[in-house]
Amino acid sequence: MESALLKAKTSRLEIAYVSWGDRNGLPVVFVHGFPDSPVGWEAVVDCLGERDVNAIAPFGCGFGSTRRLDEQSPKYGRIAVRAYDLIEFVDALGLDKFILVGHDIGALAAQSATILLRGRVVGLVSLFEYGVSFQAVVGKLTPENLHALWYQWFFNLPWSNYAFKSDYKNICEYLWRQWSPQWRFQSGEFESTATAFKNSDFVDTVINGYRSDASLVKFDVKQFIEFEKQLTSGPVVPVPTTVIVGDADGLASPRPPEEEFFPNGYKRLILKGVGHFAHRESPSQVADAILEHIKNF
Numbered sequence: 001m002e003s004a005l006l007k008a009k010t011s012r013l014e015i016a017y018v019s020w021g022d023r024n025g026l027p028v029v030f031v032h033g034f035p036d037s038p039v040g041w042e043a044v045v046d047c048l049g050e051r052d053v054n055a056i057a058p059f060g061c062g063f064g065s066t067r068r069l070d071e072q073s074p075k076y077g078r079i080a081v082r083a084y085d086l087i088e089f090v091d092a093l094g095l096d097k098f099i100l101v102g103h104d105i106g107a108l109a110a111q112s113a114t115i116l117l118r119g120r121v122v123g124l125v126s127l128f129e130y131g132v133s134f135q136a137v138v139g140k141l142t143p144e145n146l147h148a149l150w151y152q153w154f155f156n157l158p159w160s161n162y163a164f165k166s167d168y169k170n171i172c173e174y175l176w177r178q179w180s181p182q183w184r185f186q187s188g189e190f191e192s193t194a195t196a197f198k199n200s201d202f203v204d205t206v207i208n209g210y211r212s213d214a215s216l217v218k219f220d221v222k223q224f225i226e227f228e229k230q231l232t233s234g235p236v237v238p239v240p241t242t243v244i245v246g247d248a249d250g251l252a253s254p255r256p257p258e259e260e261f262f263p264n265g266y267k268r269l270i271l272k273g274v275g276h277f278a279h280r281e282s283p284s285q286v287a288d289a290i291l292e293h294i295k296n297f
Contacts, residue, residue, distance in 0.1 A: 003042075007065075008058075010088035012073060016065040017058040017089070020045045025052035026297055027095045028290060031086060033104020033128075034206060035172035036277070037063055037196035040103070044279050047287030051294065058089050060106070062205030064196040075201050077209025079105065079132075080228035083112035096120060099293050101286075103127040103279055105209070115235050116227070123293030124241040125286065127278050129252070130261040133234040148251050151175060155210040165203045169194050179251040180275025189280070240265030242289040246274030246281070 003020045018038040028048075030041040038057035045055045059066040060082060062075065086109050090098065100121050102110030107128035114121040115132065141149075151171075154160050164171060173190050176183075196202075241262045245254045247270050259266045269289065274281045 008089060008092040009069070010085065010092050012069055013061060013085060013088075014067050014069060015058050015085070015089050015092075017056055019057075020055040021048075021051075021053045023054055025054040026294055027054045027056060027090075027093075027098035028294075029086075029090060029095070029098055029100050029110075030055065030057040031100065031102035031106035031110045032057065032060060032063070033102070033106040034209075035175060035193070035197065036103065036106075037193045039193050039196070040277070040280055041101075043283035044101075044286045044290070047284045048290065051291070053294065056093070058086070059196060060109075060205075061085055062199050062201040062203075064199060066199070068201065075204040075208055076212075076224070077205040077207070078212035078228075079108050079112055079209075080231060081224055082106075082109035082209075083116065083231075084224060084227050086110070086113045087117060090117075090120075097122050097297070099123040099125070099290065101125040101127075101290060104276070108132060111237055112231050114237055114239055114241075116230060118238055121239050122297060124237060124239055125289050125293065126241060126243050127245070127286070129243055129245060129255050130237070130258050132231050132237075132261075145252065148178075152210045155207045161203060161207055164207065168197060168203060172197065176277070179249065180246075180277050180281060181250050182248045182273055183275050183277065183281050185280070234261070236260070237262050238264055240293065241267070242292065243268045244271065244278050244286060244289060245269075246271045246276065246278050248273055249276045251276050 003018050006017055006019055008015050008017065032038055032040055038059060041057050097120060100110040100114055107126040108131040110124060111126060111132050114124050176190060247254060254270050257268055271278055271282050271285060279286045
């Protein structure tokens, strides 16, 4: 399916995004995670076939050619700000009813945006389990999880800005291999994604996000504080949701079912032999989950 690279302005960003398919079709907004980019959704979009779908995938702050309008503004990477940026993005495009699809930290932003956009999101496909509130999941961590999260502890070290900036590409590729140990991706697939990491805000935005989870950075923008307050209690996701996880995920093993966070429809797919990047490793199954939502509209 042919794609176009476009841009949209919000209150704080000029957001670059990829668009595929029928501009008059049902919008499906794909939200990438770390370390990834909209390129990762191409195979899923191809699997959607000739459906009346308007597929849209923005580059997050710090990725691709997305840029801050005010170069003096903070380089925020925390979940609440990612959700805020996503909401402003769909507003800038004038989207009323749409489906959200998110992976990794993009899934958490999509879950958060779904909660805050009650009535406008008509379905959610989350390639990550519930994680709107860090406090809601932190008590479930095992020693194995803590070991897998080494990169987050690394990002919280005072000297990690320098270390990550000096070798971010190799570190990101290592994370791909660690998180999807059974996936034999081609070097070209990583290289085409890594071009999005050349953004001058990439390192600082990524590190800010993980330091924010640990409450180690100051957060003093009023609208973001109010936004985050609505998410800290672990609110439920109010729309039909399909959660997709791999049983070979080297970052996060499948947790017990979490219907309590998805009271209006919850389906979970555990993909055998699939790691953290289900949309790349098994795009047809992710596309099928999206089509299940689309058929109701």
